[in-house]
Amino acid sequence: MTDAVAPSAIRAPARLLPRVQVAPWLYLLPTLAVLFVWIYLPLFQSFQLSFTQWNMLPTKTPKPVGWANYRNLLALPELRQAALNTVWYVVGLLPLSVVIPLAVAILTQDLTGRLRNLYRALIFIPMIVPPIVAAVLWRWLLNEDYGLVNHIIAGLGFPTVKFFQNPDIALWTMVWITGWKLMGFSTLLLSAANGTIDPGYLEAARMDGANRWQITRDIRLPLLSPTILLLVMMTVLFGAQWSFVYINAITDGGPMGATTNIFFLMWKYGFQTFSAGWSATAGIMTFVTFGLLALLFLGLSRKVAFHDN
Amino acid sequence: MTEIAISQLRKEFAGTAAVEAVDLSIRSGEFLVILGPSGCGKSTLLRLIAGLEDATGGRIQIGGTVVNDLEPGRRGCAMVFQNYSLYPHMSVAANIGYALKVAGVRRAERQGRVEDVARLLELDHLLDRKPGQLSGGQRQRVAMGRAMVRNPQVFLFDEPLSNLDAKLRASMRVEIKRLHRRLGTTSVFVTHDQLEAMTMADRMVLMNKGRIEQVGTPQDLFRRPASVFVAGFIGTPAMNLVPGRIVSDGTLVADGGWRLGGRWPLNPHTPVTVGMRPGALRLTAAPADGPVFRADLCEDLGSELHLHATSAELDLVVALPVDARPPSGPFGLTVEPEDLHLFHGETGQRVDPLPALQGDTAWQMQPSFT
Numbered sequence: 001m002t003d004a005v006a007p008s009a010i011r012a013p014a015r016l017l018p019r020v021q022v023a024p025w026l027y028l029l030p031t032l033a034v035l036f037v038w039i040y041l042p043l044f045q046s047f048q049l050s051f052t053q054w055n056m057l058p059t060k061t062p063k064p065v066g067w068a069n070y071r072n073l074l075a076l077p078e079l080r081q082a083a084l085n086t087v088w089y090v091v092g093l094l095p096l097s098v099v100i101p102l103a104v105a106i107l108t109q110d111l112t113g114r115l116r117n118l119y120r121a122l123i124f125i126p127m128i129v130p131p132i133v134a135a136v137l138w139r140w141l142l143n144e145d146y147g148l149v150n151h152i153i154a155g156l157g158f159p160t161v162k163f164f165q166n167p168d169i170a171l172w173t174m175v176w177i178t179g180w181k182l183m184g185f186s187t188l189l190l191s192a193a194n195g196t197i198d199p200g201y202l203e204a205a206r207m208d209g210a211n212r213w214q215i216t217r218d219i220r221l222p223l224l225s226p227t228i229l230l231l232v233m234m235t236v237l238f239g240a241q242w243s244f245v246y247i248n249a250i251t252d253g254g255p256m257g258a259t260t261n262i263f264f265l266m267w268k269y270g271f272q273t274f275s276a277g278w279s280a281t282a283g284i285m286t287f288v289t290f291g292l293l294a295l296l297f298l299g300l301s302r303k304v305a306f307h308d309n
Numbered sequence: 310m311t312e313i314a315i316s317q318l319r320k321e322f323a324g325t326a327a328v329e330a331v332d333l334s335i336r337s338g339e340f341l342v343i344l345g346p347s348g349c350g351k352s353t354l355l356r357l358i359a360g361l362e363d364a365t366g367g368r369i370q371i372g373g374t375v376v377n378d379l380e381p382g383r384r385g386c387a388m389v390f391q392n393y394s395l396y397p398h399m400s401v402a403a404n405i406g407y408a409l410k411v412a413g414v415r416r417a418e419r420q421g422r423v424e425d426v427a428r429l430l431e432l433d434h435l436l437d438r439k440p441g442q443l444s445g446g447q448r449q450r451v452a453m454g455r456a457m458v459r460n461p462q463v464f465l466f467d468e469p470l471s472n473l474d475a476k477l478r479a480s481m482r483v484e485i486k487r488l489h490r491r492l493g494t495t496s497v498f499v500t501h502d503q504l505e506a507m508t509m510a511d512r513m514v515l516m517n518k519g520r521i522e523q524v525g526t527p528q529d530l531f532r533r534p535a536s537v538f539v540a541g542f543i544g545t546p547a548m549n550l551v552p553g554r555i556v557s558d559g560t561l562v563a564d565g566g567w568r569l570g571g572r573w574p575l576n577p578h579t580p581v582t583v584g585m586r587p588g589a590l591r592l593t594a595a596p597a598d599g600p601v602f603r604a605d606l607c608e609d610l611g612s613e614l615h616l617h618a619t620s621a622e623l624d625l626v627v628a629l630p631v632d633a634r635p636p637s638g639p640f641g642l643t644v645e646p647e648d649l650h651l652f653h654g655e656t657g658q659r660v661d662p663l664p665a666l667q668g669d670t671a672w673q674m675q676p677s678f679t
Contacts, residue, residue, distance in 0.1 A: 200394035203361050208408035208455070209382025218407070222398040306398040 043287070049280035056276045069281040079282065081257050082265040086240045088171055089178070089261050093239040096179025098231045101186035102224070105194050106216060120188070127184040135249035138177045139164070164251055167258035174251065174259050178243040186231050193227040194220065222306055229304065233297040237290055262286050311372040311385070311462040311495045312337045313358065318367035320353055327353045329519040331367070335497060336512075340489050342498045344506040345516035346542070352467055354516070355499045359465050360384050372462055382411075387456035388465040392472060393448045395440035395455070402427070402436040405454045412459075426454045446477045453488070464489075466498040470505065482509060503543055507531070515539050537657040540584045540650055546615055548650070549585045549625045554578060561651070565600035565622035570646035572663040580654030587615065587628035589648035593641040601639045618642065 050069055052062035073079050108119060126134070141148050142163040150160040163173045197220060205215045221228075240261045247253055253260035253268065260268070262282065270279030313335040320328040328350040335341050343351045356362045358369060360381035369376050376384045387408075395404050403410075406423045414422075427433045430450045440448055449469060456464055466485075470478045486509055489496055500506055506513050507527040515522045515530060515538075523535040534540035540548045553563035557577045561569045569583065595601045600620035608615040614629040618640075627642065629635070651660045 198394065200390055200392060201396055203381075204388070204390060204394040204396070204455075205407070205411075206361065206381045207359060207386070207388045208411060208459075209380075210407075210411045214411050218411075219396060 046280040046283050046287075049276055050284045052277050052280075054276040055274045056270075057274075062277070065277065069277050070285070073278060073281050073285070078257060078260075079262075079265065082260045082262045085171060085257075085259070086261040086263075089175055089240040089243055090236050092172060092175035093179050093182070093235050094232065096175070097182045097186045097235045097239065098228060101183055101190050101231075102228065104187050105190035106220065108191070109194055120191075123184040123187050125184070126181050129181070131181065131245040132249055134177065134181055135246045138173075138180075138246075139250050142173060165255055167255050170251055170255060170259045174243050174246050177246045177250075178239065182235075182239075182242065189231065190224065190227055193224050197223050225304065225306055226301070229297070229301045233294070233301070236297070237294055313372075313463065313495065313497070314368075314370040315358070316368050318354070318357060318369065319365045320350075320357055320362060321365045326365075326519050328357065331521055333514065333521065333524065335495060337495055338493045340486070340496045340498065340509060340511045342500060342506040342510035342513040343516060344500060344503060344513055344542075347501055349516040350519040351499045351501075351516050353519075355388075355465050355467055355497060358384075358463075358497060359386050359388050382408075385462035386465050387459055387461035387463070388467065389449075389452045389456050389469040391468040393440075393452040393469075395448060395451055397440055399439070400436065401432060401438050401440070401443070401451050401454075404440065404451055405432075405458050408455065408459045422458055423454075426458045429457075430454050445473050446481065449473060449481060453485075457488075457492070462495065464494050464496040466496065468500055469498075470500070471502070478505075485509070503545070507543075515542060517542075533659065534584070534650060535659050537582050537584070537652045540652065544586060546587050546626045546628065549587065549590070551583045551585070551623060551625070552580070552654070553583045554580050554654075561649075563623075565620055567599045567623075569644065569649060571649055571651070573651060573660060574663055575653075575660060581660070582652040582654055582657070584650030584652065585625070585644050586648065587626045589644050590625065590627045590642050591644065592627070592629075592633075592636060593643050595639040596641040599641065602642060603639055604635050604637070607635045 049062065051064060051066060053065045053069075054060060054062035104123070108116075111119060129137070142150070144150055144160055144162050144165065147163075149163075154160055161169065164170050201219050201223070202215055205219050210218065241263050243261065244263050244267070247259050247261070247264045248267075251259045253264050263286070266279050266282045266286065269275050269282060313333075315331055315333040315335075318328060318331040318333075319326060331354060343354060345351045353362060357364055358371075360376065360379060364377055371384055371386070396407065399407065402420075402423050405426055406419045409419045409422060423436070424433065427436055430453060432447070432450055432454060435443065435447060435451075440451065443451065449472075452469065469485075470481050473481060482505060485498075498505075498509060510527050512524065512526055513530060514524050517538050523530055523539045525533075530539055530543050534543060534548075537550060541550055551563045551567075553561060553567075553569070555573060555575045555577050556562050559572070559577060561571055561573060561581070561583065563569055563583050573581075575581065600623055602618040602620045602623075602625070604616055605619045605624075606617040608617075609631070611631070613631060614633060614635065616627040616629055616635050618625045618627055625642065646662065649662070651662070652658060653660055
């Protein structure tokens, strides 16, 4: 009896302290440190800043103002306009970043050889043009007086268009420029996903008597749904951000705030009028809104998108 | 009644012929198996019938209609794919019913027909599952159901059992044959497994390098192989193929000076290939002239023994009953002339013997070993 008990009695003291595995945490440390210093700490500090009034001068200390920033901002027509514009940016970008690339990817799936490379290069070029270069390029192309586009429009006998000055058109011009740069990326992503669909499914559908459209609707689109959802999610969450460079370089948010979205407004508060409190408040409100949207999408992708293992 | 007539069919991929000069007529209600090694063009031939590949030349008729330019879905064929190709995002019911859906069959009727097929295949409790949640055998059955639901004129099977384990394969083989007996639909079944071909086929086609080597019943191909290729491909263990020639007195001599019987319609000095089934060889005492063999290796399969016999020139496999004792010393081998298969050395084509003469006993050279 005692012989049987003895070994466990010897081993027991060693188990009194749970052995902490140090190595995994050491491996994770650099990443966690970077995440903390550059993401979570600034987020927390912005949150703090949103309850203060501060003009960003190092000599001044931020003055606590409670919820005043939130109350004031929500009452501001400027913010409401920017928020609504943000929605329009996203709505306008969706066809350019999802619908058209999807159509192009499916219509060009049978291209082979040299033609395929040419088309891929053409659609990819806007992606590798630096945003600021694209901004300058489009400002010239769409200039009211000497731009190529207006030149052609005038040549066809139509009145010239004030692409950047007309408040009703300016936002859609910015959407177009942002979307023009995104289209190549989306098309490549969708083409790649389309190319990985097992040809066996398509052959089975042909044997079942499905025509091209039915195959697209019943087989391709469901199997592309994870990629489509990813692109929709990226457009909704980041689309308005991606237009920042063009707004900054071309319209500066004008005319009369017509092209200002929430991200540009945030930047303006912070770095043009030096109201750090307001900027942080707008930032936190945006963060919460888009955070909720992101959660919604994650739930949706688990439910709707089909993943073929 | 749906027969398939194929004439002078040809398919090229980038200038290389995958299927060449194929003439084949498949009878209505027949279960035809296309057999061949990998790369012989058997799957391509099936896909040409299905319409998944366009023929480079020749003509395919199904039920009297030329279908070369018809879309796969309009040829009246249903196909079971090697990896089943079940639509992964659809339930079993939707998979089976998809052909009816695109054909515009109303939902209520569709549901009824799907349930009928599911009941027949014992899938009725799985209708709501996705293919990813099914076992290999169940997926196989769903693929069958998807083919059956349209009441097609022709079933095409592209190696449908090769992804199953041996036991399941044997039972699915029986199941498919039962279904065929019940439905009586013309079926074309592609496989590289000769056991599958021999057991399932009404008639079989053996293909090699894009061409048909022989068409016939499994017994035809086993008993009267038309070429060296057929002889070597069909049968386990494989037929012993030995080079030889017809000598000046008209008798057949295999390598190693092995005088074999039979009377052959060939000129002296013609090179030939002699085929002998392992089961047709008999052990004798070591002969004075002709090859002397030694036992190299003996494999016990449980049901029979496979003895590897070697002489100076020859390596042969002899099938023996399990109760036989493999010889420890040197021995000889004989074979009855009617069990010999002779092939022309240059063309590889079968040569049939002349009818034996009365009292011709020249071939009885060795006393029996037993």
